[in-house]
Amino acid sequence: MSLSRHPHPVDRPVLPILMIAFAVLAALGASGWNGDGGFFQPLAAVLAVVSAASFVVLLAIYWIGWVVRGHLLWLEERSSPGGEPPTS
Numbered sequence: 228m229s230l231s232r233h234p235h236p237v238d239r240p241v242l243p244i245l246m247i248a249f250a251v252l253a254a255l256g257a258s259g260w261n262g263d264g265g266f267f268q269p270l271a272a273v274l275a276v277v278s279a280a281s282f283v284v285l286l287a288i289y290w291i292g293w294v295v296r297g298h299l300l301w302l303e304e305r306s307s308p309g310g311e312p313p314t315s
Contacts, residue, residue, distance in 0.1 A: 237292040246285045253278035 236242065256275030259268055 235292065235296045237289060237296050242285055242289045242292075246282055246289065249278045249282040249285065253282060 253275050256271045256273075256278055259271045
């Protein structure tokens with residue numbers, strides 16, 4: 228891939244790591260910390276909703292980046308004559 232000298236955001240490990248972290252936090256918040264008699268239940272509900280929403284937003288960003296990266300690679304491949312990499 229010769230689009231730029233910096234790696235595409237989809238190729239960096241930050242987005243998948245953040246998605247996993249928010250999914251774990253959402254699962255932890257959804258469990259509700261039931262052993263405390265319901266004292267932390269409102270906090271757990273807020274944590275679950277915010278973490279799940281953050282996960283969905285990051286998943287959408289990752290997916291859109293993946294589609295755009297694939298499209299750029301397709302355009303680069305299509306613009307080169309004979310399927311060879313461009314020489315510019």
